[in-house]
Amino acid sequence: MPENFTAALSDYRAEAVFNPWGESDPQHDLDQQGAETRRRQLLHYLRERIGRAKTLLLAEAIGYQGGHFSGIPMTSERLLLGGLKHKSLGPELVFNDLEPQRTSRPDLRPNGFTEPTATIVWGFLVDQGIDPRSVVLWNAFPWHPYHLKKxxxxxxxxxxxxxxxxxxMLHQMLELxxxxxxxxVGEKSFSQLQQLQIPATKVRHPANGGAGKFRLQMLDLLSRT
Known part of the structure; x- marks a missing residue:
């Protein structure tokens, strides 16, 4: 069940790794409810997809501009807060049964943090008319690794x-x-799947000039399914 999965995800702790669903970010969170808010948002995201989604789209790791504050892989806080509606990206794409909440301090980014990769991935789904609930966005390493000095x-x-x-956690997600x-999405996540002998198709990561190739490869992949 998504509830058990989310609870297990929240338990992980390691040095120089931030767990968005189990830990508060004392420097950047709006309040002490950050982990609870992110856990609730992830749970609602999964509830609307598990049992319905046919595709798992897997990137490498959570980033500080994405899931660190939104609680959802490859999804920015700005998208959840409605700040990307000019790109036809709104919170209703992510979940319908919950009012999105920010967890970052407004003085850091008034409109919430935004992640280029997240915008490209969600934009592709919308542009191609793909039901966003037919896809689960996930990471091979589902927490946020950061530099201790930075x-x-x-x-x-x-x-x-x-x-x-x-x-x-990836095995649990696949079973779920x-x-x-x-x-x-990208060579690094593909190598992890190969290591685990999990059949997968690789597409170009949209970062660092790869957006165009990502879209073309995704279109080709969808045309064959």
Whole structure:
């Protein structure tokens, strides 16, 4: 059940890793309810998709501009708060049965943090008329790894040891979702799936100039399914 999965996800702790659903960000959270808010938002996101979604879209790790504050992989707080409606991206794409809440301090980003990859992925779904509840966005390492010296508003690549913990949750997600296809976003997430012998198709990560190729490969993939 999504409730058990979310609870297990919230338990993980490691140095230089932020768990959005189990920990508060004392420097950047709006209040002490941040973890609870993010956990609730993730749960509602999953409830509207598990048992319905046919595709798992897997990237590498949570980033500080995305799931760190929204609580949802590849989803920015700004999208949840309605700040991307000019791009036809609104919170109703993410969930309908909950009023979205911000967890970051407004003085950091008045309209909430925004993540380019998240905007590209959600924009692709909308542009192609894909039911957003037919896809679950997830990460091979489902927490936020950051640089100790740079602080919580930074990203880093997860270590091999950390990825092993992510694999445990990935297996649980696959069992929970019973997806018909798994799509790896980028080489790093694809290598994790290969290591676990999980059949998957790879598409270009949209970051660093890869947005166009990501869209073309996703279109080609959808045309064959």
């Amino acid at each position: 602080g919580l508003l930074s990203n880093r690549t997860p270590t091999d040891e950390e990825l092993l913990s992510g694999h445990r 979702g019973k997806f018909e296809q798994v799509v790896a």
